[in-house]
Amino acid sequence: MTWNKYLQPDLNLQSSVLSLTPDIIAQYQLKGLVLDVDETLVPVKATTASPELQDWVEGIRPTTKLWLVSNNLSDVRIGGIARSLDLPYILGAVKPSVRKLRQAVAAMNLPVEQIAMVGDRLFTDVIAGNRLGMFTILVDPFLNPGEAVRSYPIRNFEVLISQLVGASILPKQKLTQNKS
Numbered sequence: 001m002t003w004n005k006y007l008q009p010d011l012n013l014q015s016s017v018l019s020l021t022p023d024i025i026a027q028y029q030l031k032g033l034v035l036d037v038d039e040t041l042v043p044v045k046a047t048t049a050s051p052e053l054q055d056w057v058e059g060i061r062p063t064t065k066l067w068l069v070s071n072n073l074s075d076v077r078i079g080g081i082a083r084s085l086d087l088p089y090i091l092g093a094v095k096p097s098v099r100k101l102r103q104a105v106a107a108m109n110l111p112v113e114q115i116a117m118v119g120d121r122l123f124t125d126v127i128a129g130n131r132l133g134m135f136t137i138l139v140d141p142f143l144n145p146g147e148a149v150r151s152y153p154i155r156n157f158e159v160l161i162s163q164l165v166g167a168s169i170l171p172k173q174k175l176t177q178n179k180s
Helices: 022-027 051-060 075-085 099-108 122-132 153-164
Strands: 032-035 065-069 115-119 135-138
Touching (some): 022 051, 032 099, 065 075, 099 122, 122 135
Parallel strands (some): 032 115
């Protein structure tokens, strides 16, 4: 696989993880989600999940297996978030390494193609998920209040580098809206 393919998400929500609905998950025939934590689910200094995130997890949980996989090493912080969501978690993933992602996939007991890696970073979450053969979903980061007005330099740098190697954060597939 070439670098541009590693950096290419299957789906770019262009909004927060909270917009990932059970309908979208079903549309892509996904049965499991591996979720990054920092800035994917919560701002970087948060120690518990917001009520909105708790509601989102409860809406997804009936049809989808969920695991948290974080590069963060703080069991106090990441464990607290995981406990507030009642979800299993893995620390110190060192993404884009796939070793700890494999542990979550194995624990879900699902084919890797039915599991999505969901994260806000191209160089960690998307690369790791693509290396393992997972469906990859890029979401906009959750930032602390007041930070949203600043630029997001890490993400901007990742987008620039991905474009230089021929990748795009545009999704491989277009999200189709169900019209009912």
